[in-house]
Amino acid sequence: MPAFLEGFDYNVFAFSSPAIIESIQAPIAMLGLLTTGQAVGAALFSIVGGFAFDRLSVKNTILISVALFSVFTFVSGFVSSLTLLIIARLFVGIGIGMFQAAILSFLGDIFYEKRGSALSTFSVFYGGGMFVGPYLVSAFLPNYHTSFIVTGITSLITLILIYLFIPKTYKQIEKQKFKMKELLNKNVILISIASFFYGVTLFAFLGFSSQYFLNELSIPSGQAATIFSMYGIAGVIISFPLGMLADKFGAKRVFILTALFILIGSIGLFSVGSNILLLGASALIMGAGVGLPGFAVAIGQNSVGEHMAGTVSGWILFMFGVGQIFGGPLFSVLLPLGFVNAGLISLGLPILLCVILSLFISNGSRVSLKSKQEYPA
Secondary structure (H helix, E strand, O other), rough: HHHHHHHHHHHHHHHHHHHHHOOOOOOOHHOOOOOHHHHHHHHHHHHHHHHHHHOOHHHHHHHHHHHHHHHHHHHHHHOOOOHHHHHHHHHHHHHHHHHHHHHHHHHHHHHHHHHHHHHHHHHHHHHHHHHHHHHHHHHHHHOOOOHHHHHHHHHHHHHHHHHOOOOOOOOOOOOOOOOOOHOOOOHHHHHHHHHHHHHHHHHHHHHHHHHHHHEEEEEEOOHHHHHHHHHHHHHHHHHHHHHHHHHHHHHHHHHHHHHHHHHHHHHOOOOOOOHHHHHHHHHHHOOOOOOOOHHHHHHHOOOOOOHHHHHHHHHHHHHHHHHHHHHHHHHHHHHHHOHHHHHHHHEEEHHHHHHHHOOOOOOOHHHHHHHHOOOOO
């Protein structure tokens, strides 16, 4: 459910952002700053969430992070100034960074023999939130406040369910000494940098795509919502089958495949003009790669000992988040070249670099299996 809320919030805010910016009388270029603020929070606190997973109660980590997310995503819909909006999105990012790292660590640690499938479930629910969000917002625009009320209520329900059903302790393992050399091995470094480049692409897309569809291409909000939803529905439909493929053929191959999906979709979004069908198809193809961070985390967890599952997950998500910090500002800087050129460069170039780097990683499975034999749950 937190994964669903994350995807829901991303698209609710992305789709509402032009109306919010107009309401608080801020320049359009501030969209990049807003996405940056959220990305800073997510990046820094991904490490906190991953470290807390290895050291503290998983239940409390998720409860605290979802509570932060819930309060500030609600506040995002009712602020009256740019400063308050930046602060609200920063704390939304803090919540996301913590629960994303903790939940992906949790899933990968429990289902270590089928990490691809387990971690892809996060992407399935994230995609579901991305799918639902635009339809809800478009139904109420220009009154965007209702969407944030719905997010707040759903978040409260999620908090109650987490409190009732997630145990404080689900296993015990022998405590091991943290070794930076073990964390930053060659495989983890490569997958982390590749994740950084995907973060740039993702937040360049989330920061300015609604503005591109609604204002630059003058697409009606209902049709723009349909295009946005294609990104989400692809995650729902494709993520789990890709996870199964990762378990069977290796996470590396599926990571490369998802990166290629994102590359093709990114280029398509800014190459087909206002053709609704082709824009929808491009968003669908790009959305097929939404599980990429999960596969990156699976490779990372396979590359270190069991006692560092949370730390390596948090590190990879931190690098992913750092990339997000640069996505919105990069698009802003390139805007003088026009939306199309800015989109092609800020989305296409980083994900191309991600594809190239992914060719040099390995699955890292032997490290994980050895760890499981030495430190059984």
